[in-house]
Amino acid sequence: MINFLKGIVVGIGGIAPGLSGSVLLVILGLYQKTINAIGTIFKDFKKNVIFLVPLFLGFGVGVILFSKVVDFLLGNFEMYTRFAFLGLVLGTIPLFYKKVKKEGFNKKYYLVMLISAILGFALFYFNKGLFPTITEPNLIQSILLGVAVAGSSIIPGVDSAVILSTLGLYELYVSSLANFNLSILIPAGIGLGIGVLVISFLISKLLKKFYTLTFSIIFGLFISIIPNVLNSSCVLGTNIESVIAILILIIGFIFSYFLGDIKGNLAKIKAVTEKFKKIKNEDKKKMAKEI
Secondary structure, three states, rough: HHHHHHHHHHHHHHOOOOOOEEEEEEEEHHHHHHHHHHOOOOHHHHHHHHHHHHHHHHHHHHHHHHHHHHHHHHHHHHHHHHHHHHHHHHHHHHHHHHHHHHOOOOOHHHHHHHHHHHHHHHHHOOOOOOOOOOOOOOHHHHHHHHHHHHHHHHHHOOOOHHHHHHHHOOOHHHHHHHOOOHHHHHHHHHHHHHHHHHHHHHHHHHHHHHHHHHHHHHHHHOOOHHHHHHHOOOOOOOOHHHHHHHHHHHHHHHHHHHHHHHHHHHHHHHHHHHHHHHHHHHHHHHHHHHO
């Protein structure tokens, strides 16, 4: 049940601009488990399926329930919504950073993060489509579409729109979904399945052998997509709308930060509450003695 609820949260991240589902898997402490379960699904099939099914079901529910909500908010309150998403993204950074430093971290990995971030920025800002736009794909290109979607969905910080645009596949992706073009979607679905299994397997191996290096690269890519959350509608000024936007950003940050280590934060709140109760009880005893 807990994985199902977490899957719903991940589903929301899958449709929110700049807040990818894979990043939320990292924040919720499920990324490595999910990648390992997919990458080694046939090694312990029953155990992996029991773990993955509620997570994927929750993801589907999250996408279905909140896609219209997010679409409505972006259509009617775009500036506020994007600042809320920015706050949610920024709030994930502290825990994500802790994940990077979990095993054998040293200063050289800051350079890895920097290079990854620069490459991520360059891919977005200087992307003009390295390949021509594909409108009538052959079988191999349709399968490649699915593989590209899988890769950009599995690797945190990789913007799927940027990757697909670079490969000349973005327009094809959008149009095939809008028109429900099965001649493209079926082979793309096959590519998606192959991509998920192969890329998850590779990421799983990389995390086992090169944990810090892999997460440093992922963290750098994640940092590079943060500016993409905002657009031309998100211009701050000296008006009340800007004040509200900043407040929403702060609320989003606090919520995301709290969610990142919800068990630890709840434990801290409980400890503080018990401390205040203890002080209050001691004050009551002291007052009773004085009386």
